[in-house]
Amino acid sequence: MTTPPVASGALEGVRVVELCDDLGAFAGKLLADMGADVIKVEAPAGDPTRAYPPFVDDEPNPERSLYFWHYNTSKASVTLDLREAAEQERLRALIQSADIFLESQPPERLSALGLEYDALRTANPGLIMVSVSPFGRGMPRADEASTDLTILAGGGPAWSCGYDDHSMPPVRGGGNQGYQTASHFAVMSALVALLHRDAGGPGQHIDVNAHAAANVTTEAGSYTWLVAQQTVQRQTGRHAGVNPSMPSQIKCADGRYANTGIPPRRPESFRAVHEWLESLGLVEEFLEAPLLQEGMRRERFDMSMIAQDEELQAIFGAGRAAMNLLASKLPAYEFFTGGQARGFQIGIIYAPEEVLEDPHFVARGFPVEVDHPELDRTVTYPGAPYQFERSPWRIRRRAPLLGEDNERVFRELGATES
């Protein structure tokens, strides 16, 4: 039996040395899963995130952190005791062999280790150094302590997220999205620098600012102020706005929620919703059905007249009420697929784990199996964020064991040095 050839990733041949805490580690994963040789440098005691829960079977152990597993797929691990001068020298040699040095350390620590960009580029003029920090290098708030929560709170996202009831606090979206947004920009800008180098340019130093990344990832929150000096207000499960909008989340018959999307606004969508009610025998109990029929007959809907046109308001109201009734009568999945099949942009509100079991995601190969030979098991991971035809995303190996690649990496380095 022959093994089918495995296509190489888009970043094959790119070497990355990563010295990151949880602010930048995701950037390393994004590069590694696309084929870059990402070498994570850890202290002999292991990266601090190896102590983060959740753990396999809830047993704390540096090799059983699922947090570490997720953020470090496809990477290699080497250990260096950076309190030792010789080990610092080894790290500098390793960075000399790299295309990209990805780090999220305090600048004073880098200075102490002799890892300022000016020093590094003397030895490696093509080096792209990517520094991810909470507030940017040398910025007024650079010395503030921060976490994902405070970045999303100070940076704007939290102001726009939460509930209609403003006695409840704004909400930080889950999943460390503040760190992940900073990491997205770290990758985007590192790739820009790599292409510049491919075109004959030198290496360069990139300053990535997580607070700024949050600030420019708030859609209308920012530009409504920038353009019109108006302030958006948070609303349950929908866009924060200057003016309140109608609710768009409904609890379905099975207790799960759905987003009812944009209600009918065209004759054909009134027809579709009416037919949907008919197919479920719901027309009788829906007292506003005649208004839907009126919507089917109207030739055009002039939204600019809605304030003056009471019948139009009633028709739109009936369309919305019909969608809400359907959502409340159907399990969320049936509401979602039934509505989409009829042309409505609606969605089931899945918990993250439920996505992996959805037939569409399964059909596209989104859940991927990753071998953990030392535990004698295979684990299902979230898969490709994009499907490259020729240079695919792939988890090349589960996250490394502590120092798993010392031998290979240092041997290669020794061969280069000698």
Added chain:
Amino acid sequence: MPGALSHLRICDFTGQLAGAGATRFLAAFGAQVIRIEDPVNEGRWDILRGMAPHVDERRGIEFGGSFNNHNVEKLGVTLSLRTERGKELLRELVAVSDVVAENFSSGVMERLGFDYDALRALREDVIYVSNCGFGHSGPYRDFKTWGPIVQAISGLTFSSGLPDQPPAGWGYSYMDHTGAYYMAIAILMALRHRNRTGEGQWVDLGCTEAGASLNGPAILDYTVNGRPLRREGSPNSNRHEYPAMAPHGIYPSHEDDTWVAIACRDDRDWAAIAGASGEVWAGDERFAALAGRLAGSDELDELVADWTRARGNFETAALLQGVGVPAAAVQRPEERIDQDANTEAWGLWPTVTHREMGDVRVDGLPVHLSETDWQIARGAPCLGEHNEEVFGELLGHSAEEIAALTEEGVL
């Protein structure tokens, strides 16, 4: 000054934010992004073209504030693909483009006659990046989405909320921004692959998949330990599980709807909070170690809230930052845009000049590159603003020909 990407040309069919945000990033680094719009409907397939916010009382397709924000530094041309002559011109443009980018629903480019095979016939190494909600294959390939639907499907709406409440979700299209980031990454990685191998390719980006990849640890907790995020008391996304922290949340301050975020990372932070607050509860032995604070976190949240309610949110944040504890006021747009020394010093809100709107501030980029930094100075193109530059200077058609094509409704 030439930018890092000024050797690249993008034939751009993107719109809204999920697509336009990607080519915006590339344009800021000098890529020549040529935005193609339909002259018949005046570019309105991008619904943002005329939408609020507006700089003044003027309305219409040249006055959409978000459209301007998402399309800075791009060129804009009109081209009717309803006509054979229009399709011919598009073929000429694709032949000189490195990348074709679009975020139509799946099947639209195929119906226009410009699917990947057709594009590749025009330019062998072309990179084609398509971006839609569910990608171009699978049972939902014909389903339609926009940001909030992508977030609902991908688990991001659910993972944002407080216990015993419906999902709070995201108060904006987080996945339009982030879908655009993945699209930019896809374009750049495909270009890198082409540099190395000479090959172009098709990248099929489904935003729901990109979104579903953003809750990794919670997903592994389910696939490995069988612990779903949908369980009693979960999620509570103002708390922090990985690693566990307490107190950790968003607390009220003395004025209505003003809030401060506080994250107590460890026992040292707790001792600092205790010292700074001087409250009786701060000395409670039960709270000295993490396990006790986690066990009593509901009670602790109330005690902390009583304390933060006594003063302003910026004051509490400064007090805690003074003792090294992560804390930040939940900033309103006007506070983070006009009163935050950090965004000012970074140059985060550049002013662009738009032909009709005049000078308008827009989002900048949260990165600075030492050799080839971004530049955002030109506003979004007006409809057909660069027809002469693109069809004349780039593709070599005469002024008379362009005038005739305009007359015929091709441009």
